[in-house]
Amino acid sequence: MTAVVAHSRSRALAVLLALVCALVCAVALPACSRDEAAEPAPDDAREQPATNPDPSSDPEADPDVAGTTLRVLAGSEIKDMLPILEDAQAELGITVELTYQGTLDGTETVMAGEGDFDATWFPSNAYMTLFDEKSALVSEEASIMRTPVVLGVKRDRAAELGWDEKSPTWAEVVDAAASGEFAYGMSSPVSSNSGFSALVELATAISGTGAAITAADVDVVASDLTRFAQGQALTSGSSGWLMEAYDKDSSAVDGVFNYESLILQDPDLVEVIPQDGVITADYPLTLLSGRGEKVEAAYGALVDYLRRDDVQQRIADETHRRTDATTPDDERMVFEIPFPNRLATVRALLSSWVSEVRKPANMVFQIDTSGSMGGERLDALKAALLSLTETGADGTAALLTFQPREMIRFVEFASGIKSEKDLVVGEDGNLADVSSYVNDLSALGGTALYGTLQHALELAAQTRADDNVTSVVLFSDGENTDAPGIDGFAQWYEANEAVQGIPVYAILFGEASADEMGRLAELTGGRVFDAGDGDLTAAFKEIRGYL
Structure with a gap:
């Protein structure tokens, strides 16, 4: 603030x-x-x-x-x-x-x-x-x-694709993504305006109607959206963090969809404005x-x-x-795509994206249920996890719940691993098994944080693939009490190529070390989410934009 x-x-x-x-x-x-x-x-x-x-x-x-x-x-x-x-x-x-x-x-x-x-x-x-x-x-x-949501492409890739001389159509962007020629980063349409605007731009352009997209158009464009999603190699819950992740390691992608104002700050990116239009944020x-x-x-x-x-x-x-x-001389001309004029259209488009179109999430939740988590802390943890199973939620909250096709792995730990549970959300979206597992969690033991994190990363690596988005979510309310420590974990991580590139999203809560969680996020390409005020539910929902 x-x-x-x-x-x-x-x-x-x-x-x-x-x-x-x-x-x-x-x-x-x-x-x-x-x-x-x-x-x-x-x-x-x-x-x-x-x-x-x-x-x-x-x-x-x-x-x-x-x-x-x-x-x-x-x-x-x-x-x-x-x-x-x-x-x-x-x-x-x-x-x-x-x-x-x-x-x-x-x-x-x-x-x-x-x-x-x-x-x-x-x-x-x-x-x-x-x-x-x-x-x-x-x-x-x-x-x-004002700033439009555009595409920033690495200078050499833009030249290879010919996009530095002639802007592509959205259909050409889809073809490049589907064929493997173009890998990109984009923020979550559910949580970030830049990702949402890019999705609306794409869906409207490929609908071919020349008008604002409607709910009926969503089914028509779903197959092209799925082809487009095949090229996504970097995701984020916010526009700013997307650029931070790209700047740290851009090797996985050829470009990013983001605000023009952010693209222009990177001299290695060429601004590409698709011929058939974009959406401008006017703040x-x-x-x-x-x-x-x-x-x-x-x-x-x-x-x-x-x-x-x-x-x-x-x-x-x-x-x-x-x-x-x-002045006009300072700005590149853009064709403005119309925004949907019905709330039902927006929700249909987002629902299709999260449940059918995008690459499914492959998540490992490493959950601390040590003795210090007893009482109100365990209640807060259960409430936060159960908020991700509320299938009757309204609006965007419903899209933050676990979705069909997603894989969820729980690793409950204290002095060691207490329990493990693998769950795949079916097409019916039934999350009863997840709720049952969360409700049975109990608090007891010490905090072997980094040893169990090694196991969680190894599990994630086993199912990591080009057709999913793999990550680890680490929750702990205290400092590590068992070997290895953060230094030992860092040495192990740097020696294990199989787990590198899997981000660890750490929740800062209770007595957890802010310095160590920050170092962990920096090492793995993840991020720290501060729940120091005790609002775990908000932290878990924010993390969902990154998974």
Whole structure:
């Protein structure tokens, strides 16, 4: 969370009163919007003394926003805006509290009236417009910057494919992925706006209708989506982490689907914009309804600051996004693909992707049930795992549950391995066996973390294949108590090629070592998810975007 503070300022609103005689008609001046300048007052009117010299006594004056807090639910993509927000402290008098959540599930949170937020700042409100609740829950929105979701291809591969000279169609991208000529990375469409936009771009283009995709079109394009999915070799739950993983080791892929602003930051990537169109994120800062005068004024002050000419130029320079300060000469032309106009279409497309189209997940859950996990901690762990079996969940939450074709392996450990369970989710999606296993977990013993992690990685390697996405999820609430330690594990890992490239996603909880979990994630190409506040369910659901 980041706080941004700035000096208050008031927007002057002049109410001009003119005396009229019988032969002169009354003249009314139009009101000004945030983007319009007020017309100059007549000279004689300007010479009149102010009727309200004290702004505090003027009922039309904006309230003093100094000290006002603006709580914003935002996409993690705007983290690169933090320096600009921090510099706003010199000019505004507000505090901006940022809480990060994915665009789709964050939108559903707000539309359900959950959370105490004053505003949102997602890459796009396109998904939000599909909800009937939007008109009642949203007061105002203002686009701050723009960036299309495009394809970044390694310079040499772009030349080999001919995409550096002539942009391919989406159908040509599908053919290249299906034939093995083009391997790519893409974030999860369920949790990340860039991945979701890329999926909509593809599905709409190959539907061939020339219009927004419909639920009926989803079945028609499913086979081409499946062919496209064969080329995915890197996945992620967020756009930023996708680029981090690519920058760390790009050997597995030829390119990535992501925001233009991120692609342009890598000099080794060539920006490729498919001929038949893309979707542009416009980052609308959105005020929610009924938040009070001071919050509304704070929102207005922040929007005015961010849309100021010099700040728009700074955003363009520092984040590589398109703004009002960029010109057609600075931007590559794009054809804009229409967004689906029905919520049912979005959900049908996402459901098809996770349950039928994408490569199935091959997951090993290494679960600590040592003695320290007794009581509330074990209850929280069970609740978090069971949340991934809730087949009756609504919206995107239903897509975070375990899906048909996925393989789930549990390795329960304490001083050693306590139990193992292999489960494959059938076409009917029945997860009763998973629920039964989780409910039987019990707490007892020490914490042989790294020895059992070696076993979990070996299990994962046994079933790793080009047609699945393999990973290990490590959960522990304490520090390792048995040999080997982190150093011994690192030596073992570097000597075992079979397990290399399998990411370990570690959940930081309880007394687990943040330093060791960070080192483990760095070593294996995984990531640490902080559940230090005790919200294990949120951590497990976030991880699902990476599996």
